[in-house]
Amino acid sequence: MRPTNISWQRLRDSQLFWPLLALALIMLFNVFFTPGFYNVEIKDGHLSGFLIDILNRGSILMLLALGMTMVIATGGVDLSVGAVVAISAATATVLINPALAKQLISSEELIKDVTYTPLWLCILTALLAATLCGLWNGFLVSRGKIEPMVATLVLMVAGRGIAQLISNGQIITVYYSPYFFIGNGYLLGLPFPLFIVAFIYFLTWLLARRTAFGMFVESVGINARSSFLSGISAKNIKLIVYTISGFCAGIAGIIYSSNVKSADANNAGLNLELDAILAVVIGGTLMTGGRFSLLASLIGALVIQSTTTTMYALGVPAMAASTIKALVVLIVILLYSDQTKVVLGRLFERERAGT
Amino acid sequence: MTTKLKINRKFVPVLTTIGVFLVLYFYGFLQYKGMRTPQAFLNLFVNNAFLLITSIGMTFVILSKGIDLSVGAMIALTSVTSAALLERTGLSPLIVIPLMLLMGTLFGATMGMIIHVFKVQPFIVTLAGMFFARGMCFFISLNAIPIRDPLYRTMALYRLQLPFFERAFISLGAVTALIVLIVGMYVAHFTRYGRSVYAVGGSEQSALLMGLPVGRIKISVYALNGFCSALAGIVFSVSLLSGHGLYATSVELDAIASVVIGGTLLTGGQGYVFGTLFGVLVTGLIQMLIQFNGELSSWWTRIAVGALTLIFIGVQSLFVSSRKRRAITKQTVKETIPIRSAEGLA
Numbered sequence: 001m002r003p004t005n006i007s008w009q010r011l012r013d014s015q016l017f018w019p020l021l022a023l024a025l026i027m028l029f030n031v032f033f034t035p036g037f038y039n040v041e042i043k044d045g046h047l048s049g050f051l052i053d054i055l056n057r058g059s060i061l062m063l064l065a066l067g068m069t070m071v072i073a074t075g076g077v078d079l080s081v082g083a084v085v086a087i088s089a090a091t092a093t094v095l096i097n098p099a100l101a102k103q104l105i106s107s108e109e110l111i112k113d114v115t116y117t118p119l120w121l122c123i124l125t126a127l128l129a130a131t132l133c134g135l136w137n138g139f140l141v142s143r144g145k146i147e148p149m150v151a152t153l154v155l156m157v158a159g160r161g162i163a164q165l166i167s168n169g170q171i172i173t174v175y176y177s178p179y180f181f182i183g184n185g186y187l188l189g190l191p192f193p194l195f196i197v198a199f200i201y202f203l204t205w206l207l208a209r210r211t212a213f214g215m216f217v218e219s220v221g222i223n224a225r226s227s228f229l230s231g232i233s234a235k236n237i238k239l240i241v242y243t244i245s246g247f248c249a250g251i252a253g254i255i256y257s258s259n260v261k262s263a264d265a266n267n268a269g270l271n272l273e274l275d276a277i278l279a280v281v282i283g284g285t286l287m288t289g290g291r292f293s294l295l296a297s298l299i300g301a302l303v304i305q306s307t308t309t310t311m312y313a314l315g316v317p318a319m320a321a322s323t324i325k326a327l328v329v330l331i332v333i334l335l336y337s338d339q340t341k342v343v344l345g346r347l348f349e350r351e352r353a354g355t
Numbered sequence: 356m357t358t359k360l361k362i363n364r365k366f367v368p369v370l371t372t373i374g375v376f377l378v379l380y381f382y383g384f385l386q387y388k389g390m391r392t393p394q395a396f397l398n399l400f401v402n403n404a405f406l407l408i409t410s411i412g413m414t415f416v417i418l419s420k421g422i423d424l425s426v427g428a429m430i431a432l433t434s435v436t437s438a439a440l441l442e443r444t445g446l447s448p449l450i451v452i453p454l455m456l457l458m459g460t461l462f463g464a465t466m467g468m469i470i471h472v473f474k475v476q477p478f479i480v481t482l483a484g485m486f487f488a489r490g491m492c493f494f495i496s497l498n499a500i501p502i503r504d505p506l507y508r509t510m511a512l513y514r515l516q517l518p519f520f521e522r523a524f525i526s527l528g529a530v531t532a533l534i535v536l537i538v539g540m541y542v543a544h545f546t547r548y549g550r551s552v553y554a555v556g557g558s559e560q561s562a563l564l565m566g567l568p569v570g571r572i573k574i575s576v577y578a579l580n581g582f583c584s585a586l587a588g589i590v591f592s593v594s595l596l597s598g599h600g601l602y603a604t605s606v607e608l609d610a611i612a613s614v615v616i617g618g619t620l621l622t623g624g625q626g627y628v629f630g631t632l633f634g635v636l637v638t639g640l641i642q643m644l645i646q647f648n649g650e651l652s653s654w655w656t657r658i659a660v661g662a663l664t665l666i667f668i669g670v671q672s673l674f675v676s677s678r679k680r681r682a683i684t685k686q687t688v689k690e691t692i693p694i695r696s697a698e699g700l701a
Contacts, residue, residue, distance in 0.1 A: 077478070146668050149422070149478065150621050154668070157608050158661025164654035265654075274482055287476050317497055319600060323490025326483040330469070333483070337473040 015284040015291070019299040022282060022332060026306050034313045046186035050309060058305030059193035060085075060252045060259075060269075062298050064276035065283070066197075066204050067134075067248030069297040070241040072280050075221045075289030076141060076148030078242060081249040081276055083159025084133045085269030088253025090167040092126035093263040096174045119178055127250040133159065134246015138239035152242075156273065163265035173262040183258030193255050197298075200248065204294055214292075217241060221289025271322075278329050279304050284336065303328075368618030368670055369630040375663075376637050379644065387647040393523045395643070403639040404528035405430065405587040405594070406609055407632065410617075411539040412583025413610045414631045418543070419576045420556040420623025421477040425466065426584040427606035428488035429459055431599070433588025435492045438500035438598030441507070448506045456585050462488070463581020467574035477577075485607070492600025499599035502592065510593050528590040535583065539628045552576060556623030612664045613638050620671055637663065 030037040030050075040049040064081050071078045095117040117125075133155060140151035185192035208214030216237050219227035224234045252272075257263040283300030285292040307328055311321035334340055383390040400407070409426045416423045433455050440451045466484045470477045502508075514524040543549040551572050554562040563569050592598050617634030619626025641659045645651050 140665075144669065147621055150615070150668055153608065153611065154661050154665045157605075157612060157664065158658045161654040161657030161661065164652070165658070169652050169654060274486070277479070277482070281479060287479060317493050319497070320490045320493035322486040323494060326486035326490065329486070330480075330483045333475050333479060334469070334473055337475055339473050 015293040015296045016299065018332070018335065019283050019296050019303060022303045022328075023299055023306065026303065026310060030306075030310055030313075034310060037310075037313065042189070046189045046191075050313060052191065054302065054306045054309050055194055056191040057309070058302050059191070059197045060256055061272065061275055061279060061301040061305055062197045063200060063248045063252040063255070064245075064272060065279040065297040065301040066200060066294055067241075067245030068276045068280050069283065069285055069292050069294055070204070070208065070217050071148070071245045072277070072285050072287060073217045073221045073289055073292035074238055074241050075224070076238065076242070077152065077277060077287070078134075078137060078245045079149060079152040079273050080133065080137060080155035080159055081245060081252075082269040082271065082273040083156050083163065084130050084246055084249035085253040085256055085272060086160055086163035086263070086265050087133060087166065088126040088130040088250040089257035089263035089268045090163040090172070090265050091129045092122045092179075092254050093172040093174050093257050094166055095122040095125060096176050096179060097172050119176075122179070123254060126254055127247065130250025130253060131243055131247045134243040134249070135239070137246065138242030141242060142235040142238040160265055163263075163268070167263060167265050169265070171262055171264040174257070175261075179258050180261060181258075183255045183260075193259075196251060196255065200251065201294060201298065204244070208292075208294060213237075213240075218290055218292065221292075275304055276301075278325075281336075282329070282332050365625075368620075368667065369627055369633070371670060372616055372618055372630055372633045372637060372667070376633050376640065379637065379640050383640070383644050383647065387644075389647055390643070393517075393520045397517070397523055397525050397529070399636055399639045399643065400529040400532065401526045402642075403635050404526065404532040405591040405603075406606065406613065406638070407532040407635045408535050408590060409580075409584045409587040409606065410610045410613045410631050410635050411535055411628055412580035412587075414539070414614050414617070414619055414626065414628050415543065415552055415576050416477075416580045417611070417614050417619050417621060418556045418623060418626055419552050419573060420559070421470070421573070421576065422481065422611070422621075423463075423466075423484075423577065423580050423584075424478065424481040424607045425462075425484035425488055426580065426587070426610055427603045427608075428485040428492075429462065429581065429584035430588040430591050430603040430606060431492050431601070432488040433459060433585045434592035434595070434598035434602050435495050435500065435600055436598070437589065437592055438502050439495050441502055441504045442500055448504055452589055455589055456582055459581040459583075459585025459588070460578050461581070463584075464574055464578035466581070467577030470577065471570045471573045481577075489600060496598075496600070499597050501597045507593055507596060511596055526594070528594055531586070531590055535586065536628065536632055543628045548572075548575075553624055556625075558624070609638060609660070612660055615664055615671070616667045618667070618671075621668075 034050070037050045040047055040051055042048075064085075068078055068081065096119075097116070137152050137155060140146050140154070141148050144151065181192060182196075183193060187195055208217070216227070216232050219230075219232060220234045220237045228234045249269075253269065256268055279300035280292075280297045281287065281300070282303050283293060283296035283298075285297065304325065307325055308321055311324055312318065316324065380390075380396075389395060409430065413423060413426060436458065437451050437455050440446050440454070441448060462484070466477075466480050469475060470480050510527050513527045515527070515530055517523045517525065543552070551562070551567050554565065554567055555569055555572050559569055562572075588603075591603060595602070613634035614626070614631050615621060615634070616637055617626070617630030617632070619630060638660055641663070642656050645653065645656050645659070
C-alpha cells in the first residue's frame with residue numbers, strides 16, 4: 001500500500017491537483033444537470049458547442065491570468081487589468097474607426113469595411129498603450145514603493161476615464177473584417193484566440209521556466225529583502241512582471257473588442273480583474289507570493305469560465321451568476337486555507353495510522 | 356520641542372487634505388456664481404451622504420489594516436431587498452430598516468469571521484462578498500423596483516432648514532451622515548474599542564501580546580462596516596426611492612479613495628475619521644466643479660480622483676519611508692549595495 005500512498009501524496013501536493021479537481025467537479029455536475037453540454041458539432045467548418053465556447057470566451061481570462069500569476073507570485077496584485085483592457089480596446093478601435101471618435105460622420109461611411117490605420121499599427125499602438133500602463137504600475141510599485149493594491153487601484157479608478165478620453169466617451173463600433181478574425185476567427189476548426197493564448201503561454205513559460213526569471217520572481221515573492229541581498233534586483237523583477245501583466249491585458253483588450261466588434265470604455269473588461277485574481281488563486285498561487293504555476297492558473301481561468309458558462313446554460317441570469325461564482329470561489333479558498341489543510345492532514349494521518 | 360514637531364507630523368496628511376479642499380473651494384468660489392451660495396456647500400453633504408457613511412465604516416476597516424470591497428454591492432443589495440420587502444410584502448419600513456441594518460451587520464460579521472478564522476486575505480474574502488451581494492440583487496429582481504412607501508417618500512422630501520441662513524437646507528440623509536461622523540469620531544478616538552482598532556492595525560502581534568481580543572476586534576470592524584454600508588444603502592434608496600442591483604457601482608473604490616485622501620494610511624493604525632470627511636468632500640467637490648464647468652465630461656471626475664489618490668498615496672509613502680529610514684540604522688544601509696538589472700543574469 002505504501003507506494004500508492006506516496007504517489008497520492010505527491011498528486012495532492014501538486015499545484016495542478018486542486019484546480020483540476022475543481023474543473024472535474026464542474027464537468028461532472030454538467031454531465032447530470034446540463035443536457036447537451038458535451039455535444040461538439042461542426043458548424044460552418046469549425047467546431048462549436050459549450051466546450052468550445054468555454055475555451056473561446058475563456059481566452060481573455062486566461063491571458064489576464066497569465067500576467068496576473070507572475071504579479072501575484074511577487075506578492076503583488078494588479079487591479080488595473082480590467083481598465084487596461086478598456087484602454088487597449090479603445091485605442092485599437094479608435095484607430096480603425098474613420099471618425100477617430102472626433103466627430104460624427106454619415107453612417108454609410110462608418111459601416112464601410114475599411115480601416116483608417118493599417119491593422120498592424122492599430123494592434124501595435126494598442127499593445128504599446130497597454131504595456132505603458134503596466135510599466136506605470138510597475139514603476140509605482142517598484143520605484144514609488146507604493147503597496148501594489150493601492151498603486152494599481154489608481155489606474156483602476158482613472159483607467160476607465162482615460163479609455164473614455166480616448167474614445168471621446170462614445171461606444172465605438174468597428175466594421176473591418178480582418179480585425180474581427182482576431183476574436184471571432186477559426187484556425188484548424190478551433191477558435192483563433194486559443195492560439196494566441198497558447199503562444200503567449202509558451203512565451204511566458206519560456207521566460208519563467210527556461211530562464212532564471214521564474215525563480216527570481218518566486219524568490220522576490222517569498223522574501224524581497226533577502227533576494228535583494230542575494231543579488232536579485234527585486235525592483236526590476238517587479239517592474240517587469242507588471243509590464244507583462246499590462247501587455248497581456250492589452251492582447252485581451254484587442255481580442256475582446258474584436259469579439260464584440262466594438263469598444264465600450266465603461267463596460268469593457270468590467271470585473272475582469274476580479275475574475276483574473278480568482279483564477280490565479282484557484283490555480284493555487286498564494287496571494288502572499290512565492291511558488292507559482294502558469295498552467296494551474298490557466299486551469300483556474302477555465303474553472304471560472306466553465307462555472308459562468310454552466311450558469312448561463314442553466315438559465316441563471318448573467319448578473320445573478322456572480323453569487324454562485326462567489327460561493328464556488330469561497331469554497332475553493334477555504335479548501336486552500338492552512339486551517340483546512342491542517343484538519344485534512346490530521347484526518348489522513350489518522351487513516352494511515354489506522355490501516 | 357521634539358514632541359511638538361511629532362504632533363505636527365501626525366497631522367500632515369489631514370491638514371494637506373483640508374488645504375486642498377479649501378483651495379479647490381476657493382477656486383470654485385471665484386470661478387462660478389453657483390458656488391457662492393451656502394446651499395452649494397451643503398449640497399456636498401446632501402449628495403454624498405451615503406458615501407460619507409460608508410467611508411466612515413471603511414475608515415475603521417482600513418485602520419485595522421483590512422480592506423472591504425463589498426460596500427458598493429452591499430448598498431445595492433440593501434436598496435433592492437428593502438424595496439422588494441416594502442413593495443411585495445408590504446412590511447412596515449419600521450421593521451424593514453432595522454432588518455436591513457441587521458442583514459448588513461451579519462454579512463460583515465460573516466466576512467470578518469472567514470477572514471479571521473481561516474486567515475484568508477481580507478481583499479479576497481470581501482471580493483467574494485462583493486460578487487455574492489451583487490448576484491443576490493439580481494436573484495431578487497432583475498429590474499429596478501420603485502418604492503412607493505409613504506414614510507420613505509416623506510423622508511425623501513424632508514428638508515431640514517438651517518438657522519441663520521435663508522433657503523439653506525440639508526436632507527435627512529445628510530443629517531444621518533453627520534450623526535454617523537460624530538459617533539465614528541467618538542468611537543475611534545475616545546473609546547477603548549477605538550484604541551484597540553488602532554492597536555490591531557498598527558501591529559497585530561503586539562496587540563495580541565498586549566492581551567487585546569484581536570479576533571473579536573477584527574470581526575467587529577467588518578460587522579461595523581457592514582452596518583454602515585447597510586445604513587448607506589437605506590440613505591441611498593431613500594434618496595432615489597427605488598432599488599436596483601446596478602446601483603452604487605464602484606462605490607467601494609470611491610470610499611477607499613476618500614479614506615486615503617483623508618489621510619488614513621492603508622498600512623493601518625494611523626489616520627482620523629475626521630480626515631475621511633474631507634476626503635469625501637474633496638471627491639464631491641471635484642465632481643461639483645466638473646459639473647459647474649460644463650465643458651469637461653464626467654469621466655474627468657474619475658481621472659481627477661485617481662490622480663488625487665495617487666498624490667496622497669505619494670505623500671503617505673514619503674511619510675512612512677521617512678519614518679522607516681529613521682528606524683533603520685545607517686549600518687544596514689551601507690551594507691546593501693544596489694545591484695544592477697537582473698535581466699543580465701537571466
